[in-house]
Amino acid sequence: MKHEPSAPPEYGKIAGIDFGTVRIGVAVCDPERRIAFPHEIYRRRNEKLDVEHFQKLVREEKIVHIVFGLPLHCNGDFGEKARQAVEFANRIADATGLSIDFMDERFTSAIADEYLRSANVKAKDRRQKLDDIAAQIILSTYLDRGCVGTREFLSLDDADDDDNDAKEE
Numbered sequence: 001m002k003h004e005p006s007a008p009p010e011y012g013k014i015a016g017i018d019f020g021t022v023r024i025g026v027a028v029c030d031p032e033r034r035i036a037f038p039h040e041i042y043r044r045r046n047e048k049l050d051v052e053h054f055q056k057l058v059r060e061e062k063i064v065h066i067v068f069g070l071p072l073h074c075n076g077d078f079g080e081k082a083r084q085a086v087e088f089a090n091r092i093a094d095a096t097g098l099s100i101d102f103m104d105e106r107f108t109s110a111i112a113d114e115y116l117r118s119a120n121v122k123a124k125d126r127r128q129k130l131d132d133i134a135a136q137i138i139l140s141t142y143l144d145r146g147c148v149g150t151r152e153f154l155s156l157d158d159a160d161d162d163d164n165d166a167k168e169e
Contacts, residue, residue: 003090005149006099008065014147015039015057016139017068017092018105018131019085024050025131027139028061033147036139038132050088051095058096066098067149069105069138076104101149103142105134 018025026039068089
């Protein structure tokens with residue numbers, strides 16, 4: 001089932017997700033939505049275990065909404081990785097029953113890396129912390145925007161139609 005981005009309930013914790021095909025960074029905010037905290041880096045296993053992990057996270061942390069980082073191309077185009085992120089978000093929304101939103105995540109990994117460098121974190125340790133710090137940046141940006149996600153991207157159906165139109169030309 002395809003889920004449209006939606007606003008979160010007025011109160012409660014929100015999780016921020018930095019989607020990856022190998023690792024997923026997770027950040028969680030306080031119920032008042034003042035501060036986002038890095039929570040974990042989840043190493044993906046398979047679809048069933050991934051979904052079960054996020055169901056458990058939602059239950060244990062009392063999450064009421066999830067914002068997913070949308071890995072758009074630098075020029076803002078919607079590519080394969082963005083499609084995968086939306087598909088994953090839809091699976092998590094189906095499994096948890098939560099509303100979801102998306103946040104443009106361009107450059108969050110670079111910002112997270114610079115943040116960790118400025119804190120004098122060693123290269124090996126930076127690689128291990130990068131995904132949850134990127135998730136924290138996604139969630140912090142979302143909170144700073146008043147819990148309004150990125151609306152400029154195309155829906156999957158529109159993106160697929162555009163790809164097909166380009167192939168026909």
